[in-house]
Structures are given as structure tokens and as C-alpha cells.
Amino acid sequence: MKKLLLTVLILVLGAALAACGGKEKAGDDKTLTFGATAGPYSDMLKKAIIPGLEDKGYKVTVTEFGDYIQPNNALNDGNVDANLFQHTVYLENFAKENNMELSSLIVVPTAPLGIYSKKFESIDDIADGSTVTIPNDPVNAARALIVLEANGLVEIDPNVEPLKASEKDIVKNPKNLVVTPIEAAQLPRSVESADVAAVPGNFALAASMNLTDALVLEDMPDQFRNVVAVKTENKDEQFAKDIIEVIESEQFEKVIDSDFQGFGKPAWMQ
CATH class of the missing domain: 3.40.190.10 (Periplasmic binding protein-like II)
Structure with missing residues (x-):
């Protein structure tokens, strides 16, 4: 009787451990x-x-x-x-x-990061002293700055690793842009208050923004x-x-x- 109970207990414990381990996929599982x-x-x-x-x-x-x-x-x-x-x-x-x-x-x-504006119709129209909101998390902030630099709006310190750049690494700012980092989720709303906003694609779509309305879209690396x-x-x-x-x-x-x-x-x- 004890042997039977021990066998049952081992089987139950084995099944429980298998369940805790997540499912394993069989080769023919469709x-x-x-x-x-x-x-x-x-x-x-x-x-x-x-x-x-x-x-x-x-x-x-x-x-x-x-x-x-x-x-x-x-x-x-x-x-x-x-x-x-x-x-x-x-x-x-x-x-x-x-x-x-x-x-x-x-x-x-x-969905790429885009530069959006309700005030300007093209990237070349951005005026001296314009306010620009960018994401405040390191990766997306760097992406926004790369787009701004690619379009001649700022220049980033060449000694800084591009994917780690922040607004503090701007060494040339010919249009005296006021670059302000904010929470990425707030960027779509900032299009109404700032002159220009750099909005990551997923946040733009979540706010029902049209990607093709951007002044310019990021040429993002893979x-x-x-x-x-x-x-x-x-x-x-x-x-x-x-x-x-x-x-x-x-x-x-x-x-x-x-x-x-x-x-x-x-x-x-x-």
C-alpha cells in the first residue's frame, strides 16, 4: 500500500513540475x-x-x-x-x-519616429527659436536627435556614441531651437503646444496620428x-x-x- 501511495505521489509531483515549466512545442504541433x-x-x-x-x-x-x-x-x-x-x-x-x-x-x-508640427509645413520652414519636444528616454531621445541632425537642424558632438546622445550633446544649433525632453506618451499632445515634436511611431499611431503627416520620417536602422x-x-x-x-x-x-x-x-x- 505504501509503495502504491509513493508511486501516485511521484506521478502527481512530476505532472505538477511539468506544468510549471511552460509548454514544450512538438515538431508537428500546428x-x-x-x-x-x-x-x-x-x-x-x-x-x-x-x-x-x-x-x-x-x-x-x-x-x-x-x-x-x-x-x-x-x-x-x-x-x-x-x-x-x-x-x-x-x-x-x-x-x-x-x-x-x-x-x-x-x-x-x-512605424518610424516622425517630426510633426501644426505650425510649419516643411522641415525647412522651422523658424529660429522654435520649441522642439523630444522623448526623454535615452534610446528614443538619441533617435530624435539623429533625425534632427540628418535634416541640418542641430549637430551632435561627434565624440558621443550616437545612440547615447542627449540634448546636452548638441554642439551646434543654428536655429537656436529650444529642445525639451518629455515623456514619450505626452509627445502626441505636445504637437498642439510646441512648435515641433519628435514622436515615436507607436505613440503617434496610438494617438490616431497619420504617419504620412510628418514633416519628415526617420530613416531608421534595422x-x-x-x-x-x-x-x-x-x-x-x-x-x-x-x-x-x-x-x-x-x-x-x-x-x-x-x-x-x-x-x-x-x-x-x-
Whole structure:
């Protein structure tokens, strides 16, 4: 009797431990769960990626998250098979800081940071002494300054690593712009009060702004474009190969061109 009870206890504990470890995907499993934040990239999954996967026989569900932490936690735990919400720089930093083995699978078209204004009709019209709001987080602030510099509005100290530059690193400011960092979520609203605002694409879309209304859009490097991410151990699994094939298809690009106007395409799509 004791042996029977011990055997039952071992089986129960084994099942509980397996459940705690997250799901493991079998090679012939045709179900997929994607993680995403609500907004344009959840829409991209539903409109441009999932239909192609369903044509390949997959049953796909999307789990939406309200922050930029849980999608990677869920991926690492095996509660989602892939996610789409972050760029390469964020993914690599997050994985390193949290000791996770996560990898980029493929880069997708991404909403770029744009320079917006209700006062000026072109980048050349920006007047002397204009106020310019930019994001106050380091990565997006640097991106905004790179765009301003590319359009001849400021010059950044060449000794500063471009992706770490802040408004304090401006060494030339020919139009005497008043550059003010604020919370990125407040930037769309600042278009009404500031002369010029540098708004990251995801915040612009969340505020129902039209990307093509920007005076200029960022020519973003691929490291700032969003990626489909998977656990590193799954990069060569069939489902990962099928995701890549769908995203590289002509149908995917047709949907991007029709429903995601203004999104910057990665190098592989050029």
C-alpha cells in the first residue's frame, strides 16, 4: 500500500513540475500563440501574418499585453511561441539583463519616429527659436536627435556614441531651437503646444496620428525596427521557418502597403 501511495505521489509531483515549466512545442504541433502589445503590431499579426500561417494549417491565437515586460517573460516561460512588439536593441538588452535566451527571427516593417508640427509645413520652414519636444528616454531621445541632425537642424558632438546622445550633446544649433525632453506618451499632445515634436511611431499611431503627416520620417536602422522574437532554442523549428516564409511573401508586403502606410521597411524588403 505504501509503495502504491509513493508511486501516485511521484506521478502527481512530476505532472505538477511539468506544468510549471511552460509548454514544450512538438515538431508537428500546428498551434501557435503570439504575444503582442495592443496596437499596430497586434494588427499586423492579425492582418498580415496570421492569415498566411492559417493557410499553412496553423491554428493561431494572439495574447495581448499591456506592457513591454510580460511578452518576453511569457516567451521565456513557453506560454507564447513568439512575440512581436520590440526592436532588436530592446530585445538584446532585456535578454541579457534577465538571463534569457531569446533571439530575433526576422525584422518587420516598423512605424518610424516622425517630426510633426501644426505650425510649419516643411522641415525647412522651422523658424529660429522654435520649441522642439523630444522623448526623454535615452534610446528614443538619441533617435530624435539623429533625425534632427540628418535634416541640418542641430549637430551632435561627434565624440558621443550616437545612440547615447542627449540634448546636452548638441554642439551646434543654428536655429537656436529650444529642445525639451518629455515623456514619450505626452509627445502626441505636445504637437498642439510646441512648435515641433519628435514622436515615436507607436505613440503617434496610438494617438490616431497619420504617419504620412510628418514633416519628415526617420530613416531608421534595422536595429530599431521591430522583430518577431522566439526562444533561441526554437529558431530552427518548423514553425519558425513558416513564420519567416509568411513574412517574406508577396501577400505580406501587399497588406503592409495597403494597411500600414508610412511604416519603414527593413533592408531585406528594399
